[in-house]
Amino acid sequence: QVQLVESGGGLVQAGGSLRLSCAASGRFFSTYTMGWFRQAPGKEREFAAAILWSGGTTYYADSVKGRFIISRDNAQNTVYLQMNSLKPEDTAVYYCAGSQRAQIGTMIGSGGDYWGRGTQVTVSS
Numbered sequence: 616q617v618q619l620v621e622s623g624g625g626l627v628q629a630g631g632s633l634r635l636s637c638a639a640s641g642r643f644f645s646t647y648t649m650g651w652f653r654q655a656p657g658k659e660r661e662f663a664a665a666i667l668w669s670g671g672t673t674y675y676a677d678s679v680k681g682r683f684i685i686s687r688d689n690a691q692n693t694v695y696l697q698m699n700s701l702k703p704e705d706t707a708v709y710y711c712a713g714s715q716r717a718q719i720g721t722m723i724g725s726g727g728d729y730w731g732r733g734t735q736v737t738v739s740s
Contacts, residue, residue, distance in 0.1 A: 617641040617729045619711045624734030627701055631738075635696040637711030637731055645689040648717040650727055651696045653707035653736075660710070664696060665722045674719045679705075701738045708733040 623635040637649070650665035664685040665674045673685050684697040694711060712727025 617644075617647070617713060619713060619729055619731035621709065621711050621731045621734040624709060624736045626737045626739065629701060629703055629738055629740050631701050632697070632699045633701065633736060635698065635709055635711075635734060635736070637694045637696075639692045639694070639713065641692075643715070644692040647713040647715050648719065648722050648727075649685075649687060649694040650712045650722045651683075651685060651694075652710045652712060652726065653705075654710070654733075655704075655707040658707075660726075662723050662726075663709070665719050666694065667719055668716055672719065674723065698736070701736075703738045703740045706736060706738050708735050 618640040620638050627633055646668050648668045651663045652660050653663050654660040662676050663679050666685045666687050682700045687694045710733045711731040713729045714727045
């Protein structure tokens, strides 16, 4: 069983930056592909970024590519999402997800086996 806890959300002006963290409990974090998803009010949850368990390959949604960076620290059992040049349309609840040895495509299409409770990000114009 893996528990995921997000932190780092908040209110920021357009053009600003935030760094989200997702701390994982349990063992074998390094074997988990991790992803960040987001859900804006009245919209479905959507994929934002993912990092593969093996080799650290990353993948981004077009809407965040070039602005967001996903990274992981396996020693700290933590995955990060650095968000730069934030826009009002980035406003959403951001969720961390994880699946053991998952391929990037599986994470993007199906999400993770484990989910955090989310952290709110609000970008003001």
